[in-house]
Amino acid sequence: MSKPLEQLFHEEMLSLYQLAAREIGYWANRFLQKTRRAGGYRAAKEWLRPTRGLSPGLERLAKAKRLDLSMEALVLRPPYRELFTAEELQTAQDRLSEAART
Template sequence: MSLEKIFEKELIKKCEIAEKECGCPQKRLLLTIEKFGGVRTVQEILRKGRVSDGFDKLQKANRLDLTMEATIVESKYNELFTDEEVNSCHELLCEYGYYR
């Protein structure tokens, strides 16, 4: 299985957990992933300067680990994204206290 597919599967799994455990709807993100793929979807969200669906709600639930941003910064996925994309996610997660 390609790294891109592994990333996509992990992203989908985290979306499902966010919905189930935190009541954080991820339908729009899941539909977009299904249509365009995980990597392309998150690159487009980042290009537009947006955060993932439910980011604030997941932050309040202390579950930033379920965000696409937390998935992007995992070192095993570094080759899928530019340094700028990874760094912007890292900075956002730092700002919201993910690394405390």
């Protein structure tokens, strides 16, 4: 039996933490704590509120030229994008665009 999409998304969120740590030495501890506590899907939903600006973590990934390791990039990838509203997807895209300009 295949895993539900939300569970797969959660596992990918945990993988992002490991990849960022291994590849650029960025240990996003608050990201990991919230993902474990709330679950990757719920954590992403909270982080995608439009009132929040660029996070220090996203800025760090941008400086390392590794925005592909961001939660925003994961949200925009198929099949996960179907878990999110059009507004949340736009917020993710806007943040990635802004971070790429920094």
